[in-house]
Amino acid sequence: MGLPAEIIPPLPVVSDPGLDESVKTLTPDQIAAVVNRVIDRETAARFRVYLNTCVHCGLCSDACHWFLSNDRDPRFSPVGKVKQTLWELIKRKGRVSGEFLKECSRIAQTECNVCRRCSMYCPFGIDIAYLLLTVRRICHECGVVPQFMQDTVNSHSVTLNQMWVKQDEWIDTLQWQEEEARGEIVTARIPLDKEGADVFYSVIAPEPKILAQLIGNMAQIMAVARVDWTMPSFDGWDNSNMAMYSGDFETMGRVERAHHEAALRLKVNRIVMGECGHAFRGAVYDGPKWLGWREPPVPVIHAVEFYHELITSGAIKIARKIEEPVTLQEPCNIVRGRGLGQKLREIIDATCADFRPPEPAFEHNYCCGAGGGVINCGPPWKTSRVKGNRVKAEQLAATKAHIVITPCHNCHSGIEDIISGYKLGMHVRFFSEILVQVMEIPEELKAS
Amino acid sequence: MYAFVSGPLVWIAFIVFVGGMIYQLVTMLQNAKKDKVVYPYVSLKHGIRSLFHWVVPFASKNMRMRYEMTIMTFVFHLCLILLPILLTAHVAMFSFAWGVKWLTVSERTADWLTVFTVFALVFFLVRRLMLPEVRFVTSASDYILLAIVAAPFVTGFMAHRQWFDYETMIVLHMISGAVMLMAIPFTRLSHMLFFPFTRIYMGSEFGAVRNAKDW
Numbered sequence: 001m002g003l004p005a006e007i008i009p010p011l012p013v014v015s016d017p018g019l020d021e022s023v024k025t026l027t028p029d030q031i032a033a034v035v036n037r038v039i040d041r042e043t044a045a046r047f048r049v050y051l052n053t054c055v056h057c058g059l060c061s062d063a064c065h066w067f068l069s070n071d072r073d074p075r076f077s078p079v080g081k082v083k084q085t086l087w088e089l090i091k092r093k094g095r096v097s098g099e100f101l102k103e104c105s106r107i108a109q110t111e112c113n114v115c116r117r118c119s120m121y122c123p124f125g126i127d128i129a130y131l132l133l134t135v136r137r138i139c140h141e142c143g144v145v146p147q148f149m150q151d152t153v154n155s156h157s158v159t160l161n162q163m164w165v166k167q168d169e170w171i172d173t174l175q176w177q178e179e180e181a182r183g184e185i186v187t188a189r190i191p192l193d194k195e196g197a198d199v200f201y202s203v204i205a206p207e208p209k210i211l212a213q214l215i216g217n218m219a220q221i222m223a224v225a226r227v228d229w230t231m232p233s234f235d236g237w238d239n240s241n242m243a244m245y246s247g248d249f250e251t252m253g254r255v256e257r258a259h260h261e262a263a264l265r266l267k268v269n270r271i272v273m274g275e276c277g278h279a280f281r282g283a284v285y286d287g288p289k290w291l292g293w294r295e296p297p298v299p300v301i302h303a304v305e306f307y308h309e310l311i312t313s314g315a316i317k318i319a320r321k322i323e324e325p326v327t328l329q330e331p332c333n334i335v336r337g338r339g340l341g342q343k344l345r346e347i348i349d350a351t352c353a354d355f356r357p358p359e360p361a362f363e364h365n366y367c368c369g370a371g372g373g374v375i376n377c378g379p380p381w382k383t384s385r386v387k388g389n390r391v392k393a394e395q396l397a398a399t400k401a402h403i404v405i406t407p408c409h410n411c412h413s414g415i416e417d418i419i420s421g422y423k424l425g426m427h428v429r430f431f432s433e434i435l436v437q438v439m440e441i442p443e444e445l446k447a448s
Numbered sequence: 449m450y451a452f453v454s455g456p457l458v459w460i461a462f463i464v465f466v467g468g469m470i471y472q473l474v475t476m477l478q479n480a481k482k483d484k485v486v487y488p489y490v491s492l493k494h495g496i497r498s499l500f501h502w503v504v505p506f507a508s509k510n511m512r513m514r515y516e517m518t519i520m521t522f523v524f525h526l527c528l529i530l531l532p533i534l535l536t537a538h539v540a541m542f543s544f545a546w547g548v549k550w551l552t553v554s555e556r557t558a559d560w561l562t563v564f565t566v567f568a569l570v571f572f573l574v575r576r577l578m579l580p581e582v583r584f585v586t587s588a589s590d591y592i593l594l595a596i597v598a599a600p601f602v603t604g605f606m607a608h609r610q611w612f613d614y615e616t617m618i619v620l621h622m623i624s625g626a627v628m629l630m631a632i633p634f635t636r637l638s639h640m641l642f643f644p645f646t647r648i649y650m651g652s653e654f655g656a657v658r659n660a661k662d663w
Contacts, residue, residue: 044481053636055636056585077585080581124647125647337658
């Protein structure tokens with residue numbers, strides 16, 4: 001059944017040692033043992049009901065940017081991905097070859113952003129992303145994970161941050177950025193380990209590693225808004241979590257626990273997370289779920305909510321607006337994942353004169369194509385990732401904006417790749433970059 | 449033969465159907481305890497809000513994008529459930545056996561609704577064959593399920609119209625009806641039972657945890 005094989009051309013072969021080398025020594029018996037253990041011990045009602053309820057109607061297909069961008073190739077539809085992975089694994093009781101598992105990893109890890117848009121198109125509300133995360137779990141347990149992704153997870157496991165940042169480098173970077181911020185605002189400080197502060201500000205490790213100026217921006221914003229804040233000098237400062245996406249849930253749990261425990265140790269009122277979507281998902285629900293917490297122990301808010309609070313309360317006043325036309329990349333994990341679409345528009349309206357709304361919008365936004373750990377699978381998979389999100393390029397181009405505001409690190413990198421891949425000639429900005437440009441700095445705070 | 453299919457087989461079919469549904473329901477509710485997130489996150493308010501948007505025609509975006517499928521599925525499912533209950537011949541049998549009666553539709557209406565139901569099934573079949581994304585995930589079981597659902601309607605219509613041999617047709621009709629009833633709890637037709645639960649759970653996660661809509 002299904003389409004005759006001759007009209008489905010094979011996909012380009014991508015070599016990735018994390019997959020190619022790992023599967024060489026795997027036997028069908030070893031794979032079967034893992035598949036059956038994961039399915040028997042780690043899944044229950046949801047998994048079974050989802051699989052037994054799906055009537056193979058294909059109505060989820062129109063949700064998926066991979067499917068739409070690959071000219072409606074059925075291999076990229078959400079249910080098509082489940083068919084090529086889980087249905088086969090279950091039918092063969094897990095007794096599959098290493099080569100088959102490699103395909104499972106390619107599909108679940110590099111061709112699905114677990115953005116959950118398909119759950120809004122499936123009439124039954126089947127959580128297809130959860131099913132594909134279960135495939136990732138199986139691949140991880142077999143040691144079959146794209147190499148770049150696994151390196152990131154190794155870093156989480158060893159250093160509790162994503163980018164092998166050592167403690168002295170972390171503190172040094174903060175001091176450097178404090179100096180930079182004081183070049184603009186005389187009172188800018190990055191208070192380390194301040195017990196009882198109102199806000200614990202956490203970032204993802206790529207910020208100190210490659211985007212340190214974003215921390216400097218935040219130091220300026222905090223100083224102008226006169227926020228009582230702190231950052232820890234010790235582990236737990238990194239809120240990112242790629243282990244959540246590789247299927248290494250044990251490491252995911254350790255990382256999330258460290259993040260929340262850092263906040264508890266500093267006795268802060270709340271955690272404010274930098275502009276990142278997946279990190280927010282990890283801290284607010286995927287992490288707590290695994291750790292057996294219904295809610296995070298310390299209230300967590302995303303940077304977008306925090307900026308909204310600063311702007312609407314008047315703590316930050318806007319001196320001028322950005323005149324260039326701007327549009328928005330709505331990060332799945334804070335819009336579909338937290339309903340922040342309206343607040344995002346309000347802070348953009350407050351700071352930009354010419355906002356061009358994207359369509360589809362709000363919960364129906366398209367994923368950037370980078371999220372869900374896909375971009376972390378590294379350069380080998382970049383071509384297919386950019387090809388798999390043509391609809392995003394079309395969506396952005398239709399706005400005719402010059403600037404794309406992306407309050408998420410994955411979106412930021414993913415949209416940059418799409419802009420260069422499809423030659424859109426746009427610029428990508430975090431909201432903090434917009435805010436430091438337009439906020440009013442009281443005279444007494446200005447560095448001369 | 450007629451005595452068996454119109455007596456014991458009907459009882460067997462109803463017992464298997466009801467028993468199977470209860471078994472599936474209890475198993476699901478027990479399994480949901482092992483799935484540690486289900487009970488803590490279920491929110492009736494958000495779940496029912498989501499369910500509402502998926503049982504009202506065109507209340508969700510996907511239904512508006514696929515209007516032909518929406519019309520077909522809604523009318524099909526309504527006919528599938530209501531037609532057997534409101535059919536004069538079915539009610540007459542209950543009335544004859546137990547003396548109970550309820551509302552019926554006219555025979556002419558029933559004929560047209562049956563024709564529509566079968567037409568909808570043909571539509572589903574053609575869609576399955578024509579749309580690559582549906583065909584890709586289709587296996588023999590999907591065709592068998594369509595046939596299981598179509599059979600009682602086709603044979604019932606033929607029996608009523610007295611096409612071919614009535615005695616044979618009515619026996620086939622009762623057998624196929626029994627097969628469909630018994631298949632519901634143990635095949636993907638069980639979405640009849642599971643649909644509200646999967647939707648309510650997803651609506652809860654979207655609404656209560658993520659402050660977002662899922663329609």
